[in-house]
Amino acid sequence: MDFSFTERQTRYRDAVRQFIEGEVRPLVHAHEAELAEGDRWAPLDLIETLKRKAQAAGLWNLFLPPSNGHAHVDDSFLFSGERLTNLEYALCAEEMGRIHWASEVFNCSAPDTGNMEVLHKYGTRAQKDRWLKPLMDGAIRSAFLMTEPEVASSDATNIRTSIDRDGDDYVVNGRKWWSSGAGDPRCKIAILMGKTDPAAARHEQQSMLLLPLDTPGVTIRRNLSVFGYDDAPHGHSEILLDNVRVPAGNLLLGEGRGFEIAQGRLGPGRIHHCMRTIGAAEEALDMMSRRLLSRSAFGKAIAEHSVWEERVANARIEIEMTRLLCLKAADMMDKAGNKAARNEIAMIKVQAPAMALRIVDDAIQAHGAAGVSPDFELARIWAGLRTMRIVDGPDEVHRRAIARAEFSRHRDRR
Known part of the structure; x- marks a missing residue:
C-alpha cells in the first residue's frame, strides 16, 4: 500500500x-x-x-x-x-x-x-x-430543511411536512427546525424535504423542493443556540411553513425521489464534517501541548506528569487512526461510489466526532478554568463537535447500519 x-x-x-x-x-x-x-x-x-x-x-x-x-x-x-x-x-x-x-x-x-x-x-x-x-x-447562502420538532427525524420517513400539488404549484405546510444557515440575511434559498404522497411505498413518499425563503408563508420563528452559542450570523432556525406556494418547476428530480437525493447529498456531507473534525482535533492537541509545556505544578512542568504523557500520546494515536479511516472512505467514494463506501462513511461518521471530543475534553482539562472560558476556543470547539454526533444521522443510526452490514456478511457464509 x-x-x-x-x-x-x-x-x-x-x-x-x-x-x-x-x-x-x-x-x-x-x-x-x-x-x-x-x-x-x-x-x-x-x-x-x-x-x-x-x-x-x-x-x-x-x-x-x-x-x-x-x-x-x-x-x-x-x-x-x-x-x-x-x-x-x-x-x-x-x-x-x-x-x-x-x-x-x-x-x-x-x-x-x-x-x-x-x-x-x-x-x-x-x-x-x-x-x-x-x-x-x-x-x-442557503439552508437545508429536513429536521422537524414533532418527530424523531433520525428516521426521515417520520417527516410530516406536506408538499401538495395544486395546479402549477406545490403548497407546503409544516414546521422545521435546526435549519442551519437560515439566520444569515444572505440565505435566499432552501432545499426542503417533505411528503408528496403519504400513501406511496415507505421510501417513495418524500420529495425535495427548492424553497425561496422570501416566499409568503415562510416565517423564521427563532434562531436556536447550541450550548449557548448562537453561531451568528449563520444561525440554526426554527421555520414555520403556512400554505407556502412554490412553482412546480422547483421540484428536484421528481416526486417520490427525496430519499434518493438525500443519500446523494448526505454521503459527501457526512465525510466533509469528519474531515474538518480531524482538523479541530489537531488544533486542540496543539493547544493542549503548548499549555502543558508552559505551566508548572507540584515542582515540574505539567507536561512531565505521566497522566498527561498518556493523554497526549493517545490523542496522537487516535488522530492518525481516524485520518486513515477518513482517507480510506474518501478514496472508496472516488473509486467505487458513495453507495459502495456507505459502511466506511458510517464508521468515520461515528469515529471522528467521538475521537475529537475526547481530545478537546482533555485540552479543556489541561487549560483548567481557562478551558471553559471564552478566552480560548476550546469550549466553542467542544460545543460544535458535540452536535456532530447528531447531525447527518445520530451515532445510533450509523452503528446500526454498520452492525447490520456485519451480520449480513456472516449470514451469507452460513
Missing part, C-alpha cells in the same frame, strides 16, 4: 494550509471583535475580504468533484469548482477545520456544500442558473 500523497494532493493541501496560517489565523481576534460590534446577524466584512483573496488564489469551491453521471453533460464544466476528488478535498478540509469559520472563506461551508452538490447532480439547467451559480459565486 502506498500512503504517500501525489503532487496535486500536496499542492492543494499546502496552499490551503498556507492561506489559513498566513491570512486567516492572524485575523481570529479581529473576527471576534467585528462579530461583537453592531448587528451580530450582519455578514462580516472580514470574511468577505478573505473570500475574494481565496477566490483569486484558486482556492474556491474545492469540494465540487469532477462531473459524474448525474450532471448534465452540457453544463458540467460551467458549474464546477477546482474539480478535486473526495480524497484530495479531505486533505484541504482538515486544514479548514482548524478554525471553525475558515471553511466559509473558501466557499466550502455547510450547508452550502451539500446544497450545491444536490443542484450540481440533480438540478435542471434553469435551477442551476437561478440558484447554483450565485451559490458558487458566494453571492448568496
Whole structure:
C-alpha cells in the first residue's frame, strides 16, 4: 500500500494550509471583535475580504468533484469548482477545520456544500442558473430543511411536512427546525424535504423542493443556540411553513425521489464534517501541548506528569487512526461510489466526532478554568463537535447500519 500523497494532493493541501496560517489565523481576534460590534446577524466584512483573496488564489469551491453521471453533460464544466476528488478535498478540509469559520472563506461551508452538490447532480439547467451559480459565486447562502420538532427525524420517513400539488404549484405546510444557515440575511434559498404522497411505498413518499425563503408563508420563528452559542450570523432556525406556494418547476428530480437525493447529498456531507473534525482535533492537541509545556505544578512542568504523557500520546494515536479511516472512505467514494463506501462513511461518521471530543475534553482539562472560558476556543470547539454526533444521522443510526452490514456478511457464509 502506498500512503504517500501525489503532487496535486500536496499542492492543494499546502496552499490551503498556507492561506489559513498566513491570512486567516492572524485575523481570529479581529473576527471576534467585528462579530461583537453592531448587528451580530450582519455578514462580516472580514470574511468577505478573505473570500475574494481565496477566490483569486484558486482556492474556491474545492469540494465540487469532477462531473459524474448525474450532471448534465452540457453544463458540467460551467458549474464546477477546482474539480478535486473526495480524497484530495479531505486533505484541504482538515486544514479548514482548524478554525471553525475558515471553511466559509473558501466557499466550502455547510450547508452550502451539500446544497450545491444536490443542484450540481440533480438540478435542471434553469435551477442551476437561478440558484447554483450565485451559490458558487458566494453571492448568496442557503439552508437545508429536513429536521422537524414533532418527530424523531433520525428516521426521515417520520417527516410530516406536506408538499401538495395544486395546479402549477406545490403548497407546503409544516414546521422545521435546526435549519442551519437560515439566520444569515444572505440565505435566499432552501432545499426542503417533505411528503408528496403519504400513501406511496415507505421510501417513495418524500420529495425535495427548492424553497425561496422570501416566499409568503415562510416565517423564521427563532434562531436556536447550541450550548449557548448562537453561531451568528449563520444561525440554526426554527421555520414555520403556512400554505407556502412554490412553482412546480422547483421540484428536484421528481416526486417520490427525496430519499434518493438525500443519500446523494448526505454521503459527501457526512465525510466533509469528519474531515474538518480531524482538523479541530489537531488544533486542540496543539493547544493542549503548548499549555502543558508552559505551566508548572507540584515542582515540574505539567507536561512531565505521566497522566498527561498518556493523554497526549493517545490523542496522537487516535488522530492518525481516524485520518486513515477518513482517507480510506474518501478514496472508496472516488473509486467505487458513495453507495459502495456507505459502511466506511458510517464508521468515520461515528469515529471522528467521538475521537475529537475526547481530545478537546482533555485540552479543556489541561487549560483548567481557562478551558471553559471564552478566552480560548476550546469550549466553542467542544460545543460544535458535540452536535456532530447528531447531525447527518445520530451515532445510533450509523452503528446500526454498520452492525447490520456485519451480520449480513456472516449470514451469507452460513
